[in-house]
Amino acid sequence: MSTFEDLKIPRQFLNAVADMGFTTPTTIQLKSIPAVLSGQDVMGIGQTGTGKTLAYLLPLLRILNYAQGNDARAVILLPTRELALQIGQAFDAVAKYTDLRKVVLFGGAGAKKQIEELEKGCDVIITTPGRFLELYLEGYIPVKKIKHLVLDEAERLMDKSFISQFHRMLEVIPHKRQNLLFSATMSDLVKKISDDFLKFPVVVDIEPEQRTASTVTQQYIKVPNLKTKINLLDELLKEENYNKVIVFCRSKAVVSNVGKYILRKYGEDNVRVIHGNKTQQTRINAMNDFKEKDIRLLITTDVAARGLDVIDVSHVINFDVPIVYEDYVHRIGRTGRAFKTGDALTFVTMSDEYHLAKIEKLIKQKIKEVQMPTGVFVEETPYEERQQMLREIDMQKRKENPDFKGAFHDKKKQ
Numbered sequence: 001m002s003t004f005e006d007l008k009i010p011r012q013f014l015n016a017v018a019d020m021g022f023t024t025p026t027t028i029q030l031k032s033i034p035a036v037l038s039g040q041d042v043m044g045i046g047q048t049g050t051g052k053t054l055a056y057l058l059p060l061l062r063i064l065n066y067a068q069g070n071d072a073r074a075v076i077l078l079p080t081r082e083l084a085l086q087i088g089q090a091f092d093a094v095a096k097y098t099d100l101r102k103v104v105l106f107g108g109a110g111a112k113k114q115i116e117e118l119e120k121g122c123d124v125i126i127t128t129p130g131r132f133l134e135l136y137l138e139g140y141i142p143v144k145k146i147k148h149l150v151l152d153e154a155e156r157l158m159d160k161s162f163i164s165q166f167h168r169m170l171e172v173i174p175h176k177r178q179n180l181l182f183s184a185t186m187s188d189l190v191k192k193i194s195d196d197f198l199k200f201p202v203v204v205d206i207e208p209e210q211r212t213a214s215t216v217t218q219q220y221i222k223v224p225n226l227k228t229k230i231n232l233l234d235e236l237l238k239e240e241n242y243n244k245v246i247v248f249c250r251s252k253a254v255v256s257n258v259g260k261y262i263l264r265k266y267g268e269d270n271v272r273v274i275h276g277n278k279t280q281q282t283r284i285n286a287m288n289d290f291k292e293k294d295i296r297l298l299i300t301t302d303v304a305a306r307g308l309d310v311i312d313v314s315h316v317i318n319f320d321v322p323i324v325y326e327d328y329v330h331r332i333g334r335t336g337r338a339f340k341t342g343d344a345l346t347f348v349t350m351s352d353e354y355h356l357a358k359i360e361k362l363i364k365q366k367i368k369e370v371q372m373p374t375g376v377f378v379e380e381t382p383y384e385e386r387q388q389m390l391r392e393i394d395m396q397k398r399k400e401n402p403d404f405k406g407a408f409h410d411k412k413k414q
Contacts, residue, residue: 004058007033012097013062017054020093026051027206033059035202036180043194044182045205047213047333052182053090055204056150060124060180061091063148067099070121072141074148075173077166078128079156081106082303085284087126087152100124105131115140129157129165136172147177151197154183155190155326163189170197184329185362215336216316218367220346220356225386226254227379229319229347230261235376236317236345237266237297244313246290247299248331250320258319259299270296275303302327311337318346321355328359345370351389354396 004017004025025033028046035042036059046052057076064073078084088104095102103117105127111134118125118140125132125141135141151157157166179198183190186205194201223229236242247262249255252275259273272286272295283303290298291310302322313335322328328346335342346367348356360366372378397404 002030008037009033009058009062013058013094016094016096017058019096022054026055028052028204029055029058031204031206032056032202035204036060036178037062039063039178041179041198041201042181043198043201043203043205044180045184045186045203046182047184047329050206050213052152052184053087054094056152056180056182057087057090057094060148060150061094061098061100064100064123065098067101067121067123069145071145072103072122072125073145074124074150075132075146076124076126076150076152077132077157077169078126079153079162080303081108081128082283082287083153084126084128091124091126102126105135107131107134111135129162129169133165133168143173146173148180149173149177150180150182151193152182154181154193155185155187166193184333185326187326213333213336215341216332217341217343218332218346218365219344219370220348220367221370221372223347223349223372225349225379225381228376230258231379232347232372232376233258233262233317233319234265235373237262238375242315243296244310245297245315245317246313246331246334247297247317247319248322249299249301250322252301254320255299255301262297262299266297271299272297273299275301302331310334311340313337313342315342316344318344321346321348321352321359323355325355325359325362329363349389351392351396354393 002025003023004014007025007030009017027050028044029051032042032044032055036056042056044052044055046055060074076087078087084104084106088102091100091102101120101122102124103114103122103126105114105118105125107128107130111131114131115135118135132141136143151166156162179201181190181194181198181201221232223232233247237245247258249258255273255275259271263271263273272290274283274286278286286298289295302324316332316335318328318331322331332342332344335344346356356367
């Protein structure tokens with residue numbers, strides 16, 4: 001079995017990786033690191049939890065080697081501030097025994113402190129697209145010395161909200177550079193941008209037929225309504241093996257409602273609740289508490305699906321089925337990380353069965369159905385909730401078949 005030493009990594013980086021608890025490179029690291037070190041463009045495709053961050057960060061920092069000048073020589077581009085902060089922490093761990101410097105830039109917070117950090121000088125800028133462009137246009141980011149550009153979570157960066165910003169960045173960053181692109185999936189948009197952005201890349205596509213980690217057991221339970229979902233969650237949490245759990249909800253409103261109930265039941269010493277309406281510092285503190293303290297439950301929207309790296313998460317519970325199907329891959333990737341095993345359980349209402357089928361098509365595997373635990377009290381579905389689910393099913397059928405006329409179609413005026 002190969003080791004990091006076999007990859008010709010200098011001792012200061014080997015010591016840092018050992019301190020992080022890693023001894024054996026993952027497949028994507030084993031295949032990507034030599035290509036990055038050789039200066040080639042690289043496209044790495046691998047599900048969450050396979051070690052993509054270290055696959056580009058370790059060789060990139062090896063190339064930069066030591067602090068030099070005041071202007072950044074590399075940019076790592078990320079879709080969310082949570083992920084930017086996470087990669088910033090990974091940088092600190094890998095660069096522990098070097099003098100390499102980084103600045104983390106993101107929106108949703110004042111720019112003053114970030115500008116002060118830039119003015120001190122750095123080797124790597126870890127950033128979201130919007131804040132980078134903002135500070136570049138204000139004259140705070142010199143770009144002439146940038147020789148390396150990394151796109152992490154590339155499939156998310158290709159969302160409509162980022163694509164124009166990304167193209168503007170390509171216009172201002174020097175064309176002669178090394179490009180690295182890493183993604184959990186090979187979507188059509190990722191394929192398109194890779195064709196435009198990468199020059200004769202080395203493609204590292206690990207386990208292309210399976211988009212979710214084999215270390216994660218995937219199951220789902222059919223649930224009739226919201227109140228029964230809460231009863232089911234409560235019953236599951238009675239099990240001692242549910243010791244480090246992330247509960248994903250579709251909306252801020254559901255997070256708030258579920259969070260209030262769970263906080264009353266289990267107390268603030270065991271639960272953290274985050275969503276987009278929380279302040280940035282509150283969200284950072286909550287995720288750090290979950291990662292570093294003995295916090296049992298994190299209840300969140302997909303704001304944490306990509307920006308949280310906790311090795312010992314025992315369970316991911318999809319309280320709601322995600323309707324952005326890629327998010328399923330990222331959600332369940334929060335468990336079963338770093339060679340450990342984990343469980344992912346999804347609650348499925350009758351209007352979610354359509355989305356479940358789409359997710360199974362995306363990940364190219366069937367998710368196993370399991371029965372409701374006997375101790376769960378099954379509530380009667382309220383009339384309005386049932387009608388809403390029937391409307392959603394109607395819309396799903398019309399989406400698949402435009403000629404379909406269901407109970408809720410627009411009736412012609414007489």
